[in-house]
Amino acid sequence: MAQPKALLIRSPGTNCDLETAYAFEQSGAVADRIHLNRILEKPEILNDYQILALSGGFSYGDDISAGRIVGSLFRHHLMDAVEQFHDDGKLILGICNGFQILIKTGLLLADDERGLPASTLAWNDCQMFQDRWVNLKTSGSKCVFLKDIDQMYLPVAHAEGRFMARDEATLDALEAGQQLCLTYTADRDGEDSVSFPDNPNGAQRHVAGVCDETGRIFGLMPHPERYIDRTHHPRWTRGEGNSPGDGLKLFQNAVEYFA
Numbered sequence: 001m002a003q004p005k006a007l008l009i010r011s012p013g014t015n016c017d018l019e020t021a022y023a024f025e026q027s028g029a030v031a032d033r034i035h036l037n038r039i040l041e042k043p044e045i046l047n048d049y050q051i052l053a054l055s056g057g058f059s060y061g062d063d064i065s066a067g068r069i070v071g072s073l074f075r076h077h078l079m080d081a082v083e084q085f086h087d088d089g090k091l092i093l094g095i096c097n098g099f100q101i102l103i104k105t106g107l108l109l110a111d112d113e114r115g116l117p118a119s120t121l122a123w124n125d126c127q128m129f130q131d132r133w134v135n136l137k138t139s140g141s142k143c144v145f146l147k148d149i150d151q152m153y154l155p156v157a158h159a160e161g162r163f164m165a166r167d168e169a170t171l172d173a174l175e176a177g178q179q180l181c182l183t184y185t186a187d188r189d190g191e192d193s194v195s196f197p198d199n200p201n202g203a204q205r206h207v208a209g210v211c212d213e214t215g216r217i218f219g220l221m222p223h224p225e226r227y228i229d230r231t232h233h234p235r236w237t238r239g240e241g242n243s244p245g246d247g248l249k250l251f252q253n254a255v256e257y258f259a
């Protein structure tokens, strides 16, 4: 098909949309940044796009809880349009605050039969904002965005990133369904235990990213758009880092999905 088009929805407090647009453009997509209010006025805008992305930031100041207000606007005004978007075989990505929004919408992991959420992203258990680079590994082959990626080194920057599921049975089911597809891992060879700060927030089962049952909706706390070029690596002047950076492949996978 022609060049895929990515729609980046921004809202008050979004601050990673330019970098996310750059990552999509470097991967061969057209990337448009459009304010949430325009989408609320005219949800049919979604029809023009193949990829919907929610970037990082502090939407509505993280008031109530991170992602809650945009998540509620989606739930009450955009659910039909976004579900249709997904049913049409298209892709949805949420990065950091975008992941928080996706979790709050219930789009990524559906509410249970009583209408209660399957999971949340709670405050980091260290009770502090964490701004550091982390090692990640993937599992399963379900997630479209993680195709052919085994591991990544990416930065995190969040206060509310601790993935928690409703209960152990929910976690087991998500794991069995290959939905707990991205996890924090230790950075020392041969080190099995993953503790703070390798897992920066205390997430259950070290979960850093989750996909839906189809693998076409993906949310993650780390920021792939912040490691596109070797010079984004924190120690590139000492000769470390890859070109391209570890994050680019994730965006390329989304674009190549429509090839």
Ligand SMILES: NC(=O)CC[C@H](N)C(=O)O
Pocket (backbone or CB within 6 Å): 055, 056, 057, 058, 059, 062, 066, 095, 096, 097, 098, 129, 157, 158, 159, 160, 161
């Ligand atoms: N990097 C981001 O997307 C911001 C983080 C987020 N709103 C938090 O602190 O939890």
